Amino acid sequence: xxxNIDEIKEEPLRRTWDVTRETLDGMVAGDRxxxxxxxxVQVDATLSRVERRVLLExxxxxxxxxxCGRCLAATDVDVPVDFELTLVPSDExxxxxxxxxxRPHGRAGGSFESNDAEEEVFSGKVIDLDPILREQVLLAxxxxxxxxxxCKGLCPVCGANLNERECGCERRVxxxxxxxxKDIKLQ
Numbered sequence: 001x002x003x004n005i006d007e008i009k010e011e012p013l014r015r016t017w018d019v020t021r022e023t024l025d026g027m028v029a030g031d032r033x034x035x036x037x038x039x040x041v042q043v044d045a046t047l048s049r050v051e052r053r054v055l056l057e058x059x060x061x062x063x064x065x066x067x068c069g070r071c072l073a074a075t076d077v078d079v080p081v082d083f084e085l086t087l088v089p090s091d092e093x094x095x096x097x098x099x100x101x102x103r104p105h106g107r108a109g110g111s112f113e114s115n116d117a118e119e120e121v122f123s124g125k126v127i128d129l130d131p132i133l134r135e136q137v138l139l140a141x142x143x144x145x146x147x148x149x150x151c152k153g154l155c156p157v158c159g160a161n162l163n164e165r166e167c168g169c170e171r172r173v174x175x176x177x178x179x180x181x182k183d184i185k186l187q
Contacts, residue, residue, distance in 0.1 A: 001129045003047060005054060012048040019043060019133070024062060027134045033145055038063040038076065045129060054087040054127065056120075062137060069144045070153035071161050077145050083136045090123040 001017045019027075024037035043060040060081040068075045120132060152162035157169035174182075 001043070001045070001133075003127050003129060005049075005125055005127060008047050008049045008054065010049075012046045015045045015047070015129075017043055019060075024064075024137075027137050028064065028141065031138070031141060033066045033069065033141070033143075035064045035066045035077070035141060035145075038065050041081075043081075043133060047127075050086075052089050052092060054122075056085045056087055056129070056132070058083055058129075058133065058136070060133075062140075064141075066145045068147040068151060070146055070151040071163055072154065073147050073161070073163075075145050075147040077142060079137070079140050079142070081133070081137050081140050084118065085132065086119045087122050087127060088119050090121050 001015060003013065003015060007013055019041040021037040021040055024041055028035040028037070041060050041062050043058060045059075046057045048055040048057075058081065062079040062081055064077045064079055065074055066077060067073070147163075154160065155162055155167045155169050155171065157171060158167050160167040160169075
């Protein structure tokens with residue numbers, strides 16, 4: 001979805017569009033949990049002018065499916081994608097080098113100002129919202145999807161789903177430091 005900033009007048013500009021399942025699959029491709037889209041996503045966006053900057057507010061809900069991280073069963077996950085960003089024109093955004101801040105425990109690599117986390121730079125008169133939406137969808141994904149909170153997972157010995165049945169395997173891992181003593185026969 002592309003928006004021309006000249007369309008944003010004194011009143012906020014509201015846009016609604018659908019992201020297809022295929023496009024959503026492309027957005028989450030490569031995630032280690034293997035998320036797949038279950039349905040298209042309806043995205044509601046509001047753009048407001050604040051002088052030369054644009055305030056973007058987006059609400060969406062992505063219906064995804066992935067394998068449970070414990071038992072590998074297919075799991076439905078509804079991911080809320082709600083965010084606000086300030087879009088700053090590139091000529092206004094300063095790339096001035098910041099002085100390295102010394103902290104009591106040394107220099108902090110990769111640190112940034114908290115205001116920068118909620119800003120995105122744009123250039124020209126047209127803003128492409130798709131890359132911004134993709135980034136926010138990826139940030140909203142759960143890192144370890146599970147089918148339910150009390151999922152028991154798979155047996156590490158035989159691979160049985162412990163939610164369905166107890167397999168009876170010995171799952172206690174012996175201390176490897178004592179492994180040599182198990183073969184000693186005492187008379």
